[in-house]
Amino acid sequence: MKKPAISDTPILDQLRDRWSPRAFSNRPVPLESLRSLMEAARWAPSCFNVQPWRFIVATRDGGDEFQTALSCLVEGNQKWAQHAPLLLLVAAQMNFDDGKKNPHAFYDTGQAMAHLSVQATALGLFIHQMAGIVHDKIVQTYGLPDGFETVCAAAIGYYGETDSLDGKLHDMEVAPRARRALSESFFSGAWDRPAAV
Numbered sequence: 363m364k365k366p367a368i369s370d371t372p373i374l375d376q377l378r379d380r381w382s383p384r385a386f387s388n389r390p391v392p393l394e395s396l397r398s399l400m401e402a403a404r405w406a407p408s409c410f411n412v413q414p415w416r417f418i419v420a421t422r423d424g425g426d427e428f429q430t431a432l433s434c435l436v437e438g439n440q441k442w443a444q445h446a447p448l449l450l451l452v453a454a455q456m457n458f459d460d461g462k463k464n465p466h467a468f469y470d471t472g473q474a475m476a477h478l479s480v481q482a483t484a485l486g487l488f489i490h491q492m493a494g495i496v497h498d499k500i501v502q503t504y505g506l507p508d509g510f511e512t513v514c515a516a517a518i519g520y521y522g523e524t525d526s527l528d529g530k531l532h533d534m535e536v537a538p539r540a541r542r543a544l545s546e547s548f549f550s551g552a553w554d555r556p557a558a559v
């Protein structure tokens with residue numbers, strides 16, 4: 363199913379076509395595509411180039427490892443994410459090497475995810491990011507060292523069948539995508555004064 367952004371001005375095809383589905387096909391993500399996703403994230407910019415992002419990769423054909431990663435999602439997300447062929451658990455290093463706090467660790471990790479999302483769309487893949495994760499479980503299961511925090515998870519794969527979802531999940535899948543107007547996010551001169559563009 364396609365749910366392109368209805369934009370007032372044209373944007374890149376990959377940005378237009380990206381959306382966050384819950385109906386994944388169980389078709390595996392080719393290794394080469396997975397490597398492309400990892401490279402795309404790797405080349406994101408970051409504050410002082412410290413690259414605070416870290417990813418735990420779990421593919422469905424990894425068996426137990428996939429189930430372990432899946433169990434780190436909240437139940438509501440497990441329900442649909444279990445069908446995706448690839449899960450990522452995302453963490454960030456919260457300090458610089460000198461021990462000082464890196465206030466941009468989450469920002470930069472999000473930016474790496476944005477890179478990965480665009481690359482995924484270019485490869486015909488879909489990605490659904492999730493805040494609904496069990497943070498302590500990830501820390502314990504994977505032995506995150508001090509100074510690292512869990513950020514989010516993502517389910518990645520090809521689109522499946524919309525009708526494989528029912529109830530509320532189906533409703534959310536077919537719901538139109540919406541965004542605030544540009545005038546509510548872009549200001550000039552003063553707060554809340556829409557940018558005159």
Ligand SMILES: Cc1cc2nc3c(=O)[nH]c(=O)nc-3n(C[C@H](O)[C@H](O)[C@H](O)COP(=O)(O)O)c2cc1C
Pocket residue numbers: 380381382383439490491492493494495514539
């Ligand atoms: C950081 C982040 C956390 C999210 N957490 C969840 C989540 O736990 N469960 C879920 O179903 N969707 C989650 N989403 C998906 C958002 O609801 C979705 O991106 C948003 O509604 C916009 O829809 P679109 O991505 O299709 O444009 C999350 C997205 C992001 C970026």
